Amino acid sequence: MARIIDGKAVSAAVKQNVSEEVASLKERGIAPGLAVIIVGEDSASKIYVRNKKRACEEVGIYSEEYALPEETTQTELIELIGKLNADEKISGILVQAPLPKHIDEMAVIEAILPVKDVDAFHPYNVGKIMIGDFDFLPCTPAGVMELISSTGERVDGKNCVVIGRSNIVGKPMAMLLLHANATVTICHSRTKNLAEICKTADILVSAVGRAGFVTGDMVKPDAIVIDVGMNRDEKGKLCGDVSFIEAEPKASFITPVPGGVGPMTIAMLMKNTVTAAKIQNA
Numbered sequence: 462m463a464r465i466i467d468g469k470a471v472s473a474a475v476k477q478n479v480s481e482e483v484a485s486l487k488e489r490g491i492a493p494g495l496a497v498i499i500v501g502e503d504s505a506s507k508i509y510v511r512n513k514k515r516a517c518e519e520v521g522i523y524s525e526e527y528a529l530p531e532e533t534t535q536t537e538l539i540e541l542i543g544k545l546n547a548d549e550k551i552s553g554i555l556v557q558a559p560l561p562k563h564i565d566e567m568a569v570i571e572a573i574l575p576v577k578d579v580d581a582f583h584p585y586n587v588g589k590i591m592i593g594d595f596d597f598l599p600c601t602p603a604g605v606m607e608l609i610s611s612t613g614e615r616v617d618g619k620n621c622v623v624i625g626r627s628n629i630v631g632k633p634m635a636m637l638l639l640h641a642n643a644t645v646t647i648c649h650s651r652t653k654n655l656a657e658i659c660k661t662a663d664i665l666v667s668a669v670g671r672a673g674f675v676t677g678d679m680v681k682p683d684a685i686v687i688d689v690g691m692n693r694d695e696k697g698k699l700c701g702d703v704s705f706i707e708a709e710p711k712a713s714f715i716t717p718v719p720g721g722v723g724p725m726t727i728a729m730l731m732k733n734t735v736t737a738a739k740i741q742n743a
């Protein structure tokens with residue numbers, strides 16, 4: 462029987478720390494602010510943006526939301542980013558992905574000042590993470606590290622397997638585990654013997670985006686299992702990548718979906734916004 466890693470509780474603790482930091486910054490006349498930009502009508506994105514705004518209110522961060530129509534041009538979007546780059550009220554800028562097809566996502570990310578890039582997606586910040594000398598960490602991998610830390614288990618020397626190689630989760634996740642002195646394997650759609658490799662993992666992180674992808678036979682006894690997946694099952698119910706019913710009896714710790722990694726992403730965004738405000742006022 463695994464212990465369940467409670468993402469809501471861990472994220473509440475992170476947000477509590479952030480609230481206290483926001484209060485002490487405000488005493489020094491510094492008010493962290495976050496601008497969130499959404500382009501188009503993606504319904505999942507709208508929910509994420511609403512949750513981000515709510516989290517800002519909870520911790521006392523000033524926020525601005527820009528909901529732009531689908532037909533917004535790349536030039537218009539980059540012009541808005543330019544204004545926000547120069548706006549002293551705004552410490553962090555987040556452009557919600559995915560963007561409409563006519564907009565080049567990388568060009569947009571590169572328009573954000575690295576010091577305001579609270580997603581840590583700008584190539585400058587990605588490079589800093591690679592080196593291990595960073596100001597911001599991407600929110601989801603950073604949240605996963607907090608969840609692992611909350612188990613009280615050490616990462617040092619552990620075999621970690623990350624399934625998925627996206628720029629947002631898989632790649633930075635592997636790098637953070639490496640910085641914590643783990644031996645890291647990254648698996649992906651072309652990996653041979655995936656199940657065998659997963660079975661060697663003391664810590665298994667799945668970021669695939671397919672319900673039921675990780676089955677019980679892929680889990681090493683007493684492994685820590687972190688499920689980054691956010692999928693719908695055949696009944697339309699929210700679920701992760703991991704077959705919870707099969708993995709839970711074998712794991713030592715496991716994250717549920719919902720209530721695991723999800724709440725951490727926003728908490729880490731709040732933390733990054735405060736970090737941005739501190740750097741800009743140093």
Ligand code: GUN
Nearest residue numbers: 555556557558559580600
């Ligand atoms: N869309 C899904 N996840 C994310 C994220 O972490 N940041 C941004 N900007 N867009 C997303």
